[in-house]
Amino acid sequence: MALIVQKFGGTSVGSLERIQAVADKVKKFRDKGDDVVVVVSAMSGETNRLIDMAKQMQVKPTARELDVLLSTGEMVTISLLAMALNECGCPARSYTGGQVAIKTNNAHNKARIEHIDVEKVQADLNAGRVVVVAGFQGIDPHGAITTLGRGGSDTTAVALAAALKADECQIYTDVDGVYTTDPRVVDNARRLPKITFEEMLEMASLGSKVLQIRSVEFAGKYNVPLRVLHSFQEGPGTLITYEENDSMEQPLISGIAFNRDEAKLTVKGVSDTPGVAYQILGPISAANIEVDMIIQNVSDDKTTDFTFTVHRNDYQQALDILEKTAAELNAREVEGDNKIAKVSIVGVGMRSHAGVASTMFEALAKEGINIQVISTSEIKVSVVIAEKYLELAVRALHSTFELDQVPGDEE
Amino acid sequence: MALIVQKFGGTSVGSLERIQAVADKVKKFRDKGDDVVVVVSAMSGETNRLIDMAKQMQVKPTARELDVLLSTGEMVTISLLAMALNECGCPARSYTGGQVAIKTNNAHNKARIEHIDVEKVQADLNAGRVVVVAGFQGIDPHGAITTLGRGGSDTTAVALAAALKADECQIYTDVDGVYTTDPRVVDNARRLPKITFEEMLEMASLGSKVLQIRSVEFAGKYNVPLRVLHSFQEGPGTLITYEENDSMEQPLISGIAFNRDEAKLTVKGVSDTPGVAYQILGPISAANIEVDMIIQNVSDDKTTDFTFTVHRNDYQQALDILEKTAAELNAREVEGDNKIAKVSIVGVGMRSHAGVASTMFEALAKEGINIQVISTSEIKVSVVIAEKYLELAVRALHSTFELDQVPGDEE
Incomplete structure (x- = not known):
């Protein structure tokens, strides 16, 4: 018998039939003796x-x-799900974010959770009830309704699991787990039975949109075991948890993430003096354009080249701004390319192994793929390449790092 | 400058365009310097x-x-209306029933208001804001969402007006006021500029469905001047208030109500002993059938006849029950008729004038209309007649009591 928090997103509760199916699934856990708190999103399409x-x-x-308006979406789902549970013999009670209470700051549309009162939820669990909580919403110090921003239901689920000290937080989605890479690109991509919070963060931020980054951060911070599962298929999914001590079993690389939503901009021959990075990126950020990678190499004369990537939708605007800035800075020239892709290998195993990056570069070279930009962090190496090579690069890396093979006796 | 509570029902906020029109109307009052609290229902069709x-x-x-589910209907309307008001330069803030707080008992689906906290509303009014409140909903002592039952938004508006000591509670509807009778039956039916709470109660309960009975009772109890107005037409509407002292100006009869939703049942020749009324009506009420009129005349032997009316939808069920009861009571026979109509004359003026009832009976007799049942209260006389005579009876009475004439210098 365990205490489990289960989160079902908009697609999983997208029709009355699906809400019914969710109730049936919850009932199975109850029948096994588990205590269950269910967090749901608005029915798909409703928020829009x-x-x-x-x-x-x-x-x-x-x-x-x-x-106030958006919070009604989840209220419809919680009440309908509670009814479906009551109908199938699982006593249930619904709570809005404000009723729980999930207390947030007053940053409407993108509020942050500050505290959760779990007394009511705990009392209902003790009374043998399933508790159904509206995801995505909370209440600010003045009693006003707040929402946590898109994908906030994952955050609600993880935060509730942390506050209740739940044994596991299960996120039900339209995939059956986290894969070594996108199965649409690599046929033999493999579902990972386990992945660390850090790896998941790198995978998620690089475009494997299974989980909201914030909820993974939150789960890591409070050490809530997180499991990604398919809403309508059986299976163990992927467990996201802390790195285990016996790193012997740890594969070098856990997965390959990629992203084709970016564009690259370079300003060449700017004076290599303090403040130049700010002068270049200041106007970009003032235009609310988010910057992803930032690369500046050592310079061998008094000028340097400065490269950064932005979302492809912001490419033209960023280019216009950069050309203006370049003129002011007397830069030599501005270059841009929106036919690029970013490919990253991710794995906590690379911390203790040299040579992972060079293996990556060798694999790409063998396929004749030119690397335009390189950027690394402790557990990932990212490269920017021409978009046309994306699939080729991902397949080559997947095979080089033997990601289709089950490592050791892990499974 | 006055404090006005305005209530707009589902039809008045039935589309985004209409919500916009409501915002424009509210703005006119604000521009005149009035403080305004707006109570809205769910958009028409949403609750169903x-x-x-x-x-x-x-x-x-x-x-x-x-x-929980139903309360979302009004939440959508309050947020959209607050946005429309903000957009047209009327700072506004929305509140759910729970946020105000409108505290009710815990009778879900038909809760009664017990107390209203007006601090937040008052603070917003003082700050120059329009306050938009969700009608129909409240919060119980445990923090659970409650609803007041169909038409509860009128009650919310009146209760808020009472708690705020508002100068007037305006109920916007799809009619421009309360009429002497249904204009679809009598061409020259006249809008009443004024009517008393008691008269309105009799008119409403008899089928002039302009206002919820509960809200009229509430307004009377707390002496809140109530005005019925048309949502999309200009005009003074009908003011519902206490009887004025100078009853010289008071017309004898204010209006004629009618109802063709009833059916009549009679059990004849039952023993005229204590407890017989209960024996007859007990099984009817046990079947959740509501009884309207109950008539038992003096009996001249040891048996009596007993008549009552029910909603026409309940006729067959009531008849079946009554036949069983009649057999048990050894009654002579049971009669029923579902082709009847009830017509009532209503007016506080009849308190001080004899002869009103006989004028009514004379008018009906002149038209050859047989009266089947008579029932009276202090300010009304009701008769049951064959349904086919309904329009004829209403027109005859409207003319007899000169309801098409403006009485004295009232207007």
């Missing part, structure tokens, strides 16, 4: 429908009022 | 849509969860 209405009422909807 | 979903999840939806 509400935002669309808001925009018709107000050009830039008041953040406080938008949160 | 939600109930329909609930019934698909659970044969008999859990009352607590149904309230």
Whole structure:
């Protein structure tokens, strides 16, 4: 008997039939004797429908009022799911974020959870009830409804699991786990039975959109075991947890992430003096353009080259801004390329092994793929290559690092 | 400058365009310098849509969860209206029933308001904001969401007006006021500029469905001046208030109400002994059938006849029950008629004038209309007649009591 927090996203509760299926799944855990708290999102499409209405009422909807509107999406789901559970003989009670209470700061539309009162939830669990909680929403110090931003339901689930000291937080999705890479690109991509929080963070931020980054951070911080599972298929999914001590069994590389949403910009021949990075990126950030990679190499004369990547949608705007800045800085020239892709190998195992990066570069060279930019962190190596080589590069790396093979006796 | 509570029902906020129109109307009052609290219902059709979903999840939806679901309807409207007000330069803030707080008992789906905290509302009014409150909903002592039952938004508006000591509670509807009778039956039916709470109660309970009975009772109890107005047409509407002292100006009769939703049942020749009324009506009430009129005349032998009316939908069931009861009581016979109509004249003026009832009976007799049953209260006389005479009776009475004439210098 365990205490489990289960989170079902918009697609998993996208119709009355699916809500019914979720109730049946929850009942199976109850029948085994587990205590269950269920966190649900709004039915798929509902949040967009509400935002669309808001925009018709107000050009830039008041953040406080938008949160009141959006919070209704999850309220519909929690009440319907509680009814379905009651109907199938699982006594259940629903709670809005405010009722739990999930206390947040007052940053409407992107609030942060500050504290969760678990008394009511605990009392219902003790009374043998399933507790159904609205994801994505909370209440600020003034009693106003807040929302946590897109994907906030994952955060709600993890935060509740942490506050309740749950044995596991299960995130039900439309995939059956975290894979070594995208199975649409590599046929023999393999589901990982286990992955560390750090690896998952690198995989998620690089575009493997299985989990919200914030919820993984949160789970890591409070050491909540997180499991990614398929909503409608049976299977063990992928457990995300802390690195185990016996790193002997740890594979070098856990997965290969990639991202084709980026564009690269370079300003060449700028004066290599303090403050130049700020002068270049200041106007970009002032235009609310998010920058991903930033690379500046050592310079051998008094000028340097400066490269960064932005989301492809922001490419043209960033280029216009950069050309203006370059003129002001008397830079030699500005280059841009929006036909690039970023490929990264991720794995906590590379911490203790030299040569992982060179193995990567060798594999790419063998395929005749030119590396434009390199960036590394403790547990990942990222390269930017021409977009047309993306699939080739991912397949070559997947094979080089033997990701299709089950390592040791792990499974 | 006055403090006004305005209530807009589902039809008045039935589309984004209409919510916009409500915002424009509210702005006009603000521009005049009035403080305004707006109470809104769910967009028309929304509550039925939600109930329909609930019934698909659970044969008999859990009352607590149904309230969570239904409360979302008004939350959508309050947030959209607050946005529309903010957009047109009227700073506004929305509140759910729980946020105000509108405290109710825990009778889910039909909760009663016990107390309203007005601090937040008052603070917003003082800060120059329009306050938009979700009608129909409240919060129980445990923090659970409750709803007040159909039409509860009127009650919310009146209760808020009472708690805030508002100068007037305006109920916006799809009619421009309360009429002497249904204009679809009598061409020259006249809008009443004023009517008393008691008269309104009699008119409403008799089928002039302009206002919820509960809200009229509430307004009367707390002496909140209530005004019925048209949502999209200009005009003074009808003011519902206490009887004025100078009853010289008071017309004898204010209006004629009617109802064709009833059926009549009579059991003849039952023993005229204590307890017989209970023996007859007990099984009817046990079957959850509501009884309207109950008439028992003096009997001149040891048996009596007993007549009552029920809603026409309950006619067959009531007849079956009554036949069983009649057999047990050795009654002579049972009669029923579901082709009847009830017509009532209503007016506080009849208190001080004899002869009103006989004027009514004379008018009906002149038209050859047989009266089947008579029942009276202090300010009304009701008769049951054959349904086919309904329109004829209403027109005859409207003309006899000169309801098309403006009495004295009232207007």
